Amino acid sequence: MIKLHEGRTYVINNEKIAKLDEQVRITPDEAVKNTMTYAILEKHNTSGNMKNLQLKFDSMGVYDNTYVGILQTARASGLKEFDIPCVFTNCHNCLCAVGGTINADVHKYALSACQKYGGIYVPPHQAVIHQYMREMIVKSGDMSIVSDSHTRYGTQGSLSIGEGGPELVKQMIGKGYALDYPKVIAVFFKGQPKSYVGPMDVALNIIKAVFKNGFVKNKVLEFVGPGVEGLSMDFRNGIDTMTTESTCLSSIWTTDEKVAEYFTIHGRPDAYKKMKPGSVALYDGVIEVDLDKVVPSIALPFHPSNVYAIDDVIANPKDIFAEVEKEARRVFENNNIELNLMDKISKDGIKVDQGVVAGCCAGSFENIYLMNKIAEKSQKRLGDFGLNVYPASQPIMYELNKVGALNSLIEKGTRIKTAFCGPCFGAGDTPGNNDFSIRHTTRNFPNREGSNPATGQIASVALMDARSIAATAFNGGILTSAKDYSFDVEVPKYEFNDKVYKNVVYNGFGNPKPEVEMVYGPDIKDWPEMEALTDNLLLKVASVIRDEVTTTDELIPSGETASYRSNPYKISEFTLIRKDPNYVGKAKATQVYEKARIANDVEKAAEYYEVLKTLGNETPVEQLMKTTGIGSILYAKRPGDGSAREYAASCQKVLGGLANICIEYATKRYRSNCINWGMLPFTYDDDNIDLMVDDYLYLPNIRSLVAEGATEVEGIIIRNGETRNIVLKLENVSEAEREVLLAGSLINFYKDEF
Structure with missing residues (x-):
């Protein structure tokens, strides 16, 4: 049913898979440029360097689970108006089951924002965000960024990305999206699915084949091959959305007459562009899918990759x-x-x-x-x-x-x-x-x-x-x-x-009204003040999670919790509540001392700094308060699988979290969220790391090390009066990311800039 071709592999004329050792009349570098991905990224790159991209998107979307925090951040960062279409949908918290008036309040807030800054407001119950983006916004050959992990419009020919809120903020204020040129994997479809097989059956079997081995992690999936043309648009969309669960970065599909018809049906025929790879295209691997052999399937708890044939x-x-x-x-x-x-x-x-x-x-x-x-x-x-x-x-x-x-x-x-x-x-x-x-x-x-x-x-x-x-x-x-x-x-x-939308959707793009006053409900709060990175850090371990993967749902639960999304103080109370109920209390207990440090409460801060005497550090408390920040730290093996919701990171920061340690970050978007909220993204290769809750971690000279671009940081673990050294990695942190970490958050960075 599915065969993985590892390593660099050609697709010839969109019809045949060939390995490198087969004769082709083109250089590998030229063949890489024949992918659809390369063409779109080159068009949207503003850096002039195809290895280190700075992307400018064509549109963006946010929804009621995320847009309050995003817009509050953008406003604090100097937002003037939306210079690309920005869609605000209300598809995640429409029922108002929890939180009193909060859901309706945030909807009013969003409408006033769209009026003020020139956005597009889609009222509750009209459309889920990705359906509206497909129907009304994206175009073949373009790129969109949306604050949701299931941002996949590849079937329309749009190479789009789901990201955490701070990355949307950058787009709102005219900044670029930094990305190293990604590896590209072809998904080569052949055959035709049986009449009783649906898109989820195909998607689940792809996820089963590639999730655990990381075959497509943070890579772009490019859907090609003769099997694509036999699939309806709804069938393609169903597969495309689920590619997120493979851990890929994004997706793009060949486009054809069915895509052209889709745009025509939705009143946007000019949005169509025929797209396919060049006659010889080189990929970093190929997933060969024989659609004829796919059978009705089921993913049993607790992951989309836990797949069996239903008959089995x-x-x-x-x-x-x-x-x-x-x-x-x-x-x-x-x-x-x-x-x-x-x-x-x-x-x-x-x-x-x-x-x-x-x-x-x-x-x-x-x-x-x-x-x-x-x-x-x-x-x-x-x-x-x-x-x-x-x-x-x-x-x-x-x-x-x-x-x-x-x-x-x-x-x-x-x-x-x-x-x-x-x-x-x-x-x-x-x-x-x-x-x-x-x-x-x-x-x-x-x-x-x-x-x-x-x-x-x-x-x-x-x-x-x-x-x-x-x-x-x-x-x-x-x-x-x-x-x-x-x-x-x-x-x-x-x-x-189209009257269904025309009669209720507010489309203010290109017509901002700066005189409009924002509408704030009683539970819409600004982000707390955040401190810049201090010279040194003294951190306390608030949680150690040794599961192979920690999802964003475990870091901050979804569901009713999201009713408090517009109040960072309230929603942070739910951090890790279903995974480690002790985390919030421990993080807040540490934060008490940081607040004392900021308030210049020498007596209270001295209690915390007492642990440094274990190191023979006799620096006066008054000096420590100026140079050594206090916070908490979280360890998880592979955190951040799943949603793009920034609360998985920002709630830690609201509680005083200043760093994560892990073997690797499960997704780019979670790592980006950590950085954009000023949390140091450490890694440590050994999954048997000797780290326990209530350990202290002292990081001397951390500000200088971040500023210098150090890739390794030596810290000292303090436990029950005993100490030992630990070397943490701080790899692949770009210059722009270092500046955000030094500022203490993206909000601080843009405040300083403006």
Whole structure:
């Protein structure tokens, strides 16, 4: 089904894979330039150096989980107006279930910002951000940056990137996006998927093949080959969105008549440009996918890469579920709770409790239309199985209703809901305790569905394609492959009703109104003041996490927590709450002493500096207070997998966090977030690092070392009156990043500049 070609590999005429030793009449350097990626990056690079890029994007997007913090930072950094289209959607916290008036308050805040600075405001329930960007904003050959990890518009021919909020701030105030030229991996499609196979089936099997081995980490995926042209746009979009879970940087696809038709349908025919690699294109590796051999698949808890054929799970549930339960015991070892999937095995098959089809990868016209066709073939009712379907935009909902698919699904018991990202991250349709939920959404990380292990709750989510979810739902909730409903259906031509947007979307791009006053609700707060990096640092270890990967959901939980997103003080109280409930208390206890240092409280600060006497350091407290900052530090092996949400880093900083130590950062965006919030991004190769909670780490001369571009920093660990040296790496920190670290945060850096 999938074959990985490691090392530099050619694609010839978009039809054939060839290794370097085969004869080609072109140099490797020229062949690299024949990729679509090179052409787009060259067009958008302003540095004049293709190794060290400074990119200027064509558009950007933010949404209600992120835009308050981003805009507050941009305003503090000198924002005047948006010089490229900037879309504000409201698709993550529409339900107002938690936090009082906060959700509506931030929506008013965003509308006033769009009026003042010339933005585009999409009201709640109209569209999830990525669907709106595809439909109305991006173009072939362009680049967009959006504050969400699932920013993937490669199927439209747009090489777009999901990033943390501070990187959006840079674009808002006219700064570049720094990026070393990335490696590029071709995804070579051949064949044609079976009628019962959907985009999630293809995506999950790609993720399974490349996630654990890091084959595509921080690289661009370029989708090529003869198999692309046989896929509909909705099918392509469904695969494209899920590439984020492979840990790649971005994606780009060849474009053809179907892409041209897509833009024409949405009233933007001029946005289309034919794109494909040159006749001989050289890649850093190739993923060869035989679409004919893909089968309906399922990603069991707790990661999209934990993939099995659905038929295999049905045939052998006990052994497979035993492995999942074993992993659950490891994940929840500190919560004294236990997942029991074995209870789902009955004489009729595997009982599933809930199904959800939602968001940027699933809520398409084609997916939902075909779900209804499967429902029409079944004589069974849903019963107690809860099936929840969210079209990705109101125009999609309008068209599904017009062709009768929605009424048919509703009649059969399906709950049709408006455009909302909530189920994808635990802000809607949270299943019951120990329930088994199957979802065509983006992730099935631990507790991402909204359960809270700290209160004894546990649930499990498996990812499946909408076709197999419908097959399961309309088989009485018994796990079923869409293969059992094999059929050929002609999907009607989609018609886009632009009035749905025109009547409610505020489009102020190019027409800023600086006289407009920003609307602030009572829980919209500015970021706290942040100190510049001091000469020395004395840090206390607040948490040590030895899991192989720590997700952003574990660093700062999603779901109801996000209701407090516009108040950095409140949301920071939830940092690591589901992974290490002691973290917040320990970080705040250390921060007390930093606040005393800043307030010139000699007596209080002296208590903390007492530990330095272990080193024979007798520097007067008054001098230490001027030269030695106090903070906390977090260790995790590979932190930052998953979301682009900056709160995973900024909440640590609000609590006084000044550094992370890890083997490697799971994503570029999390590392960037750490740097942009002034937290030192240390690495240490040995995963058996001798580090414990409540250890002290003294970093002498740290400011000078950062300023000089040092790649190694020698520190001293202090534990129970004993000391030892440790050498931490501070690698690949650019000059611009060093300046941000020295300033103490991106906000400080731009304040100094302006």
